[in-house]
Amino acid sequence: MMTADRPGHHDVRHAHDPSQGRVPFRESGEPPALAPRAETRHEHVRGSGAEDRAVLTRGRPAGRRPVSGPTARPGITLATVAVVQFMVSLDLSVVNVGLPQIATGLGFGAVGLTWVIHAYALAFGGLLLLGGKAADRYGRRRVLLLGLGLFGLASLIGGFAQEPGHLVAARAAQGVGAAALAPAALALLTATFPGGRARVRAFGVWSAMNAAGGALGVLIGGLLTEYAGWRWVMFVNVPMAVCALVLAWRGVAAGPPPVRSGRPDVLGAVLATAGMTLLVFGIVRTDQYAWTSPVTLTTLAVAVVLLAAFVHVERTTARDPLIRLGLFANRSVAGANAYNLLVGAAMAAAFYFMSLYLQRVLGTGPALTGLMFLPFALGVVAGSVLAIRLGYRLAPRTLLVFGAALTAAGFAWFGLISPDGAFATDVLGPSVIASVGFGLCLGPLVSTATAGVAAHESGVASGLLNSSRQIGASLGLAALGTVAHNRTGRTATPEALNDGYALGLALSAALLAAAALIALTVLRRTGPPAQTERTDDRDLLPARD
Template sequence: MASTQFTSQKTLAASGARPGTTLAAVSVVQFMVSLDLTVVNVGLPRIGSGLGFSEVGLTWVIHAYALTFGGLLLLGGKIADRYGHKRVMLTGLGLFGLASLVGGLAQAPGQLVAARAAQGVGAAALAPAALALLASTFPGGKERVRAFGIWSGVNAAGGAAGVLAGGLLTQYAGWQWVMYINLPMAALALALAWRGIAQDGPSTRRGRPDVLGAVLATAGAALLVFGVVRTEQHPWTSTATLTTLAVAVVLLAAFVQVERTTKRDPLIRLGLLANRSLAGANLFALLFGGAMASLLYFVSLYLQRVLDSSPARTGVEFLPFTLGVIIGSTLAVRLGYKFAPRHVLITGGTLAAAGFAWFGLIRADGSFLVDALGPSVVASVGIGLCLAPTVSIATGGVAPHEAGAASGVLNSTRQIGAALGLAALGTAANDRTGETITPGTLTDGYALGMLAGAGLLVCAVLIVVLVLPRPERAVTEEAPKP
């Protein structure tokens, strides 16, 4: 094994790759992509009043990004494998930065929604390409554990820091800066990737691309997310929702059939999905994504609508959550030297579920220190423990030329899980509160949503126990000294 790692390092050095710079570039990319999932949340009221959004139209500032991001991730992973991970990442960075500039300059609702959709397209190219670069640069051993630990920390910190940055920027600089903040990060990532990542080899354009499969997969995934997020306006049992979801299922079933029978280069090799590690990691990510999205959503509303915190104060109150995720990610690295990822995942999922259940005890006459701080720390540490093992399990047994496809599947599953979970738990919370907006009824709805999130995490832990294969042996290498 040591010989294999030494050979891999020599190959990277000969190609001009700098593993440290590659890790830095991928970390900046992931932080930026994760931050954009949450940075606009706290600023939505001022965005709505500033551009004249309707109450229903305002939600599309969030959904436009989630739809294109989640719906195009699978295609982005395949394109990255086909045309080169570095090429696709640089292209995605350029599009993401340009879309952020256009969004900050928007003067009408349609312009901002279009810019957010373009950001999602750029992110769908960035995320799988960056993750594939990380997996191929650090193929195994202690360096892989450390690299994925750092990646998971910045991934979660980006999502949580988005709430903090969104609140502070909206209140003190103007809502436009929730878009402009991406420009320096995109420029930094471009500079790091240009100099530190090895050049891609010749493009692997063998055979004709599976255009039909790409259209079916992208349309099916996007329509599934679209149908679920619209349940805020159309109930689950309405004709519009049922028809949309039914068409999405038909499109995804047609995609599977096309991938089985096509003579072209398939969008994804279906044999990948038969891998127990990849399948189990994706099932876990589906439930985990729904739970985490619900926490950020419900806690943000609880702090502002019930405890009457300002946007800036709400952002500051999310700092313990961000620190907890970083601590959990650091612990995952240390534990990864001695225990298999499966065991770390079980521990983290259980701890996160306990934090969610604790959030289910929030009170209408409560306070941040008594009702939110404790469960926020417990849940965030558990979340941090889960991030790196999930990715490591999903990509560990995949060939380098399929790493982009595998990471695209994982990221797409997580985003779709976030949309599905938040829509379902949000509907449950709204049913509990009804038309009233008193602190007591709002708190009851938010508490129900958090308890349901705890249930999702319990199911995710059961999937790890029952689906993921047991390791032959745990990692026994001694952890390096700080």
């Protein structure tokens, strides 16, 4: 809506804002006669709650050129984020099946081989919060492009590795790239689809690609390792990174430079990164050093001290904090991250145990093992599609409770595996139930974790969500792996191994039941998207970086 300025007078009507009463008109600070004329328009902005509000915004002064760059298209943004999330999720599992061949090809020792996994986990988990803050401070599109370039280049270099150290360094560089691009991509999705039915659809697509990448990683890794060679578990990321780069370059708007409230909190960034890295480092090395060993206890104690110092710095710093601690007062953010921590722990452990059960107990080869995970991947996609349809009618909290309970039931069934088990009864049946439940909760989880978060903090919220998942996965795999190993004992017969894996899967079900309880008690009751919000993606105003 255009308004004409009359000399010496401004007739500006303020729309009602439930939280502020009115939106102030920011003056230029110059005399009216000298100030450039500007467009004033009303935009309809969807809030995180049931009410929407009209916000009075001021357009660019007349005569100024708009910021150069591609025109934002929500569909292209969604496609970019989907490819990115599939690639990141794929990389978390695609390498695992090829580890024996990697060890043979490059001459890894038993201990050194674990660093093919740990190098990625340390860099990814340790830098996620910093990556999310960088997206908020320096622009989501810019950080996304840099992360994609680094991830693709590291994958290419890793595929040509000639020494163990080369591959470990490439995996660490992949983790750095993933820590930049994962929160930036999710923040872009959150900003582009701020609410309503389009947001339900967007997060449904994101969750389907996220889960499909993780589940198909086992299948793709097995096929590539058996028929093309282990190097292709690294090369497979290159075309996906190039595709996402092209889509982001052409379809994601650059937007104006983000507003920076002060100098960056360097000390907080160092403390958070060092604390998170040491925490993951101490956890992942419990396969070599027991939980009660001096090495593990010292590492975890130093990590706790560093993270406590980080919290103190964030409370007292005069700079732009890495994380505003008031963010945790948002029950949606706190509850969703606690839920995500438990789900991440359960899923990582369950994938690990089922892969070992199929290969070490039932004697299945790598390629066939990957193929047996295909029903799980398809079930997650089906659950994600179902979550989109149910999300129009049910609140996210309801889907989170039901999804976790259904997944827990599937994992409890997994806990009944036997040494002479059959695919239909011990793998396929529980896979269908668990995967559909997992698909139901993925999209609502991300939507809930970013609900009510200010636009300038969406990157931090996205990084926090990814961090909780990564820490949960590391904790779950280490803790449940230790429990399973203790149950198995020193005699690794198929029967003994089966007992250990079954216990680990049963405990994974218990973690998911706890996640359902958190969703039921911590998250607020909210309604489904209003029926009046039947908005096509193209009708949404894409948020700028």
